[in-house]
Amino acid sequence: MLEITLSKKESYTLIRLNGEVDASNSVELDQAIQEILAAGTKKILVDGSTLEYISSAGLGVFMSYLEDFQDNNIAFVIFGLNDKVQNVFHILGLDQLITIEKDQHEALARIYDA
Amino acid sequence: MFRLPNIQLSKITVFLAILTWIGLLLVDLTRVFGNVNEIEVGLDSELTWILEIIFFILLYLFFSQSISRHQNENFLHLIWRAASTGLFATGVALLIVVLYNLMEDTALYSDPLLRNFFYHVNFALTSLFLVSTALLWKHLILYQRSKAVVQQWQAFEIILLVSMFFVLINKNDLDYGFFFGMTFLIIYSIILSANLKWIPYLTFKEKWKSILFLSTILICAGYLLYQTLDYSLKNPYFINLSQNLFLLGLFAFVIIYSLFSFLVTLFNLPTSSVFEQKLIEAINFQRLSQSIQPGENEEQVLDILMDSCMSAAYVDAAWLEIMPRDSDPKEIVHQRFISDEERLDVRQIMGQTKPFSDHLSNENNEKIEYIFGKIPHELYKSALVFPIRVNKKLLGNIFLVKEVKDGFNKEMINIISTFVGQASISVENYRLLNEAIVTERYKEELEIAQRVQRSLLPTELHHNTCFEIEGFSAAADEVGGDYYETYQFDDHNFALIIGDVSGKGTSAAFNMSQMKGIFHSLVQFGLPPITFLIKANNALSHCLEKNHFITTTYYLLDTASKNIRFARAGHCPTLYFNSALGRSEFLKINGMGLGMVRNQQYGDFLEEGKLTYAPRDVLVMYTDGIIEAKNLAAKEFGYDQLRNVLNLCHHLSAKEIKEEIIRKVYEFIGKDALPDDDYSLMVIKFIE
Numbered sequence: 030m031l032e033i034t035l036s037k038k039e040s041y042t043l044i045r046l047n048g049e050v051d052a053s054n055s056v057e058l059d060q061a062i063q064e065i066l067a068a069g070t071k072k073i074l075v076d077g078s079t080l081e082y083i084s085s086a087g088l089g090v091f092m093s094y095l096e097d098f099q100d101n102n103i104a105f106v107i108f109g110l111n112d113k114v115q116n117v118f119h120i121l122g123l124d125q126l127i128t129i130e131k132d133q134h135e136a137l138a139r140i141y142d143a
Numbered sequence: 144m145f146r147l148p149n150i151q152l153s154k155i156t157v158f159l160a161i162l163t164w165i166g167l168l169l170v171d172l173t174r175v176f177g178n179v180n181e182i183e184v185g186l187d188s189e190l191t192w193i194l195e196i197i198f199f200i201l202l203y204l205f206f207s208q209s210i211s212r213h214q215n216e217n218f219l220h221l222i223w224r225a226a227s228t229g230l231f232a233t234g235v236a237l238l239i240v241v242l243y244n245l246m247e248d249t250a251l252y253s254d255p256l257l258r259n260f261f262y263h264v265n266f267a268l269t270s271l272f273l274v275s276t277a278l279l280w281k282h283l284i285l286y287q288r289s290k291a292v293v294q295q296w297q298a299f300e301i302i303l304l305v306s307m308f309f310v311l312i313n314k315n316d317l318d319y320g321f322f323f324g325m326t327f328l329i330i331y332s333i334i335l336s337a338n339l340k341w342i343p344y345l346t347f348k349e350k351w352k353s354i355l356f357l358s359t360i361l362i363c364a365g366y367l368l369y370q371t372l373d374y375s376l377k378n379p380y381f382i383n384l385s386q387n388l389f390l391l392g393l394f395a396f397v398i399i400y401s402l403f404s405f406l407v408t409l410f411n412l413p414t415s416s417v418f419e420q421k422l423i424e425a426i427n428f429q430r431l432s433q434s435i436q437p438g439e440n441e442e443q444v445l446d447i448l449m450d451s452c453m454s455a456a457y458v459d460a461a462w463l464e465i466m467p468r469d470s471d472p473k474e475i476v477h478q479r480f481i482s483d484e485e486r487l488d489v490r491q492i493m494g495q496t497k498p499f500s501d502h503l504s505n506e507n508n509e510k511i512e513y514i515f516g517k518i519p520h521e522l523y524k525s526a527l528v529f530p531i532r533v534n535k536k537l538l539g540n541i542f543l544v545k546e547v548k549d550g551f552n553k554e555m556i557n558i559i560s561t562f563v564g565q566a567s568i569s570v571e572n573y574r575l576l577n578e579a580i581v582t583e584r585y586k587e588e589l590e591i592a593q594r595v596q597r598s599l600l601p602t603e604l605h606h607n608t609c610f611e612i613e614g615f616s617a618a619a620d621e622v623g624g625d626y627y628e629t630y631q632f633d634d635h636n637f638a639l640i641i642g643d644v645s646g647k648g649t650s651a652a653f654n655m656s657q658m659k660g661i662f663h664s665l666v667q668f669g670l671p672p673i674t675f676l677i678k679a680n681n682a683l684s685h686c687l688e689k690n691h692f693i694t695t696t697y698y699l700l701d702t703a704s705k706n707i708r709f710a711r712a713g714h715c716p717t718l719y720f721n722s723a724l725g726r727s728e729f730l731k732i733n734g735m736g737l738g739m740v741r742n743q744q745y746g747d748f749l750e751e752g753k754l755t756y757a758p759r760d761v762l763v764m765y766t767d768g769i770i771e772a773k774n775l776a777a778k779e780f781g782y783d784q785l786r787n788v789l790n791l792c793h794h795l796s797a798k799e800i801k802e803e804i805i806r807k808v809y810e811f812i813g814k815d816a817l818p819d820d821d822y823s824l825m826v827i828k829f830i831e
Contacts, residue, residue, distance in 0.1 A: 051819075052646055052647055052648075059690075082771075084820075085643070085645035085646060085692070085694075085767075086645060086646045086647075086690075088645070088692075089645050089646065089690035089691055089692060090690055092690060092692060092739050093689040093690035095739075113779075120694075120713065120714075120715060120716065120734075121692075121694060121713040121735075121736045121739070122713045122733070122734050122735030122736055122739065122748055123713075123736075123739065125733075125735065125748055126735075126739065126740065
């Protein structure tokens with residue numbers, strides 16, 4: 030089960046992921062990111078504090094947008110991951126490609142510093 | 144054993160019959176000659192009778208054979224055969240009458256011998272007609288054979304046989320015995336004539352024809368009877384052949400049966416169309432119920448359905464509205480006897496008229512079986528709408544309209560309902576069958592994929608006496624994305640790889656086979672682990688989809704120097720049991736999945752690990768399926784548990800360690816939980 034909530038704030042868009050991302054619902058995550066990019070947002074925050082599990086298919090979705098983010102100068106930050114999920118990112122090496130912060134406060138700070 | 148062929152037998156009977164007839168003629172003429180000239184010729188009337196009996200029997204044998212050969216011809220043909228024989232016999236009789244009329248003034252006119260000759264000709268033809276007709280009637284009577292009817296007929300044949308010999312007893316007298324026998328035969332003929340079951344099977348047109356033929360037979364038989372009796376009254380010098388119970392009995396039977404058939408057919412004419420209708424309905428029903436063959440179309444079923452419904456209710460126009468599958472407009476198929484314009488007109492009116500409007504606007508009401516009623520249209524006054532449902536989903540609506548008010552009765556609706564039900568079943572069966580075929584094909588292809596993929600995983604892993612190695616792999620779906628393999632450079636140098644392709648199922652399996660290709664291409668160069676991974680990443684960047692990646696760890700093992708060099712491309716950290724320390728730990732080095740950074744910077748993310756092994760050390764390579772294996776409580780097996788298992792079983796052989804880990808994992812997830820990822824494992828135990 031995966032629940033994706035999009036909320037558009039003044040200067041950034043927040044994606045809240047609740048539940049598990051696996052092969053069956055990774056398409057939903059992909060669509061959500063596509064929508065945000067289409068809207069022209071330059072700052073994206075992903076709230077992963079209620080993300081229980083992410084499979085390789087889910088990680089693949091984030092990975093596939095890395096180039097887009099770089100090319101279009103989009104700031105993309107994930108925050109609030111639990112240890113287990115954080116470890117999945119780490120083992121794969123994805124934490125070296127995506128900015129991951131502890132909480133929303135730090136994530137916002139990272140976005141505005143850049 | 145010698146057997147006479149049928150054809151010859153019938154020829155012989157004909158020949159014998161003709162001979163008997165000639166004999167009969169000669170005997171009788173001699174007797175008449177003696178009679179006229181009052182000379183005793185020494186020939187008794189018994190001889191005449193015996194020859195007559197033989198003649199009858201031969202005729203009977205001949206016809207029963209020749210007719211049974213044509214047993215399966217239709218009724219009309221049988222009746223026509225009787226009628227034509229009758230016409231021929233009557234024609235000849237009339238010709239003789241005409242001939243006599245022409246000869247009225249000549250001496251021949253009163254010549255008793257000539258007169259008797261013609262009498263014998265008439266007698267022969269009449270007998271021929273009667274015997275053949277009686278045997279044709281036999282086929283009509285026995286059309287629906289039951290034991291009782293067959294016995295009835297057999298009894299009749301015996302009675303006829305006996306009646307032939309009756310003449311020898313009563314000496315050609317019209318005594319009481321003769322009348323008694325005659326009455327008996329007439330009554331029996333009436334009883335037999337109740338067997339008229341063939342008549343309902345005639346179509347309307349055939350009935351008219353059979354009425355015509357039957358009346359011909361009646362007229363011919365009547366005339367021939369009159370002719371025969373007339374002779375015996377008018378001629379003084381005369382051998383009477385007609386006062387024979389068999390001949391008169393046959394007359395009675397032929398005439399009575401023809402008369403009954405004639406009357407019954409006549410009275411059956413008005414109801415004939417109903418019977419035909421029912422027969423058509425039964426045939427239609429059978430056509431509908433035969434399930435459609437694969438490759439054929441549902442169209443055909445619907446076509447038969449429309450025809451059946453239309454003929455069952457005598458409708459004037461009809462069409463079928465097929466519900467859209469997706470968002471296509473409604474499709475109109477099988478439009479019958481109505482123009483597009485008229486149809487749209489009627490349809491619009493129905494959309495506004497109760498009770499049709501309710502159903503047509505809300506078509507998902509499953510309770511409605513059918514709707515019928517009046518419609519305010521100038522031409523069509525009543526309508527019937529029948530929804531066709533397949534698998535509880537509405538396939539379409541049949542619209543039937545008639546030009547009369549209240550054109551649909553309960554009977555029609557019942558039969559249409561049956562047709563619709565049967566058609567639905569046929570369509571449903573057809574769809575199920577097609578689905579089954581498609582599924583079957585997928586299954587076969589998956590089986591092939593499974594076989595191919597199994598062959599991608601090695602059955603034997605390279606090793607030497609310095610270490611034991613064991614592998615295991617189980618896929619969650621038919622095909623999986625896990626991969627492991629070994630390669631031997633020389634006596635002491637080996638390459639090992641374990642990998643996991645992102646995603647699962649068929650797409651993962653394809654990527655895995657690419658990984659195998661890359662491994663075998665690159666391994667031969669003996670590259671250091673990092674270089675190996677950089678080259679693999681380059682190659683995969685061109686063939687992996689944007690959102691796919693592969694994690695892997697590549698090891699070089701040298702058993703001479705006891706060194707292991709390895710690099711990790713985003714794969715789960717290797718578990719290593721250090722026998723000197725007496726505990727196991729994960730070899731955490733930096734790494735990055737293959738295909739995640741598709742440029743030259745990729746190498747920057749990698750780090751090489753080095754270690755020197757000691758005997759009794761254990762190296763466990765595995766995929767994330769094992770770590771993430773979940774039990775019913777959604778708890779993961781996890782790294783710690785894996786490490787604990789190895790801590791407990793490190794002293795066992797590689798094979799036993801492998802089995803212990805697998806056992807623990809399956810024990811953890813429980814019997815009821817289904818594995819949702821691929822599990823792979825490779826265990827190395829160092830010996831020296």
